[in-house]
Amino acid sequence: TYVVTEACIKCKYMDCVEVCPVDCFYEGENMLVINPSECIDCGVCEPECPAEAILPDTEDGLEAMLEINTKYSEEWPNITVSRDPPADADDYKGKDGKMELFSE
Ligand code: SF4
Ligand code: F3S
DSSP: OOOOGGGGGGTTTOHHHHHHHHHOOOOOOOEEEETTTTTTOOTTTGOOTTOOEEEEEEEETTTHHHHOOOOOOTOOOOOHHHHHOOOHHHHHOOOOOGGGGGGO
């Protein structure tokens, strides 16, 4: 599966949702997650994200993010159509330590 990582927080560009063939993105207040049991591992979303926030879970150190994607994709609503990103999205692009800004 692919997972949405911390890099999405407060960026939420939403380009990813338009390309997913199985519509497995779910929307929280300031980030999206992927439902790992629905993701078919096609990889088309990875290059679409301007924040490079989407990675395959085979990369090191993504255990905690995989748990977050699993948990919140069961709770948050499905999103299949993108909207305008937050006005200050670019200010958060590439910033470290965004996990403390995570919002349910
Ligand atoms: Fe959707 Fe494919 Fe990305 Fe999985 S890898 S979330 S199926 S676009
Ligand atoms: Fe987030 Fe990138 Fe999608 S910033 S909303 S994963 S396009």
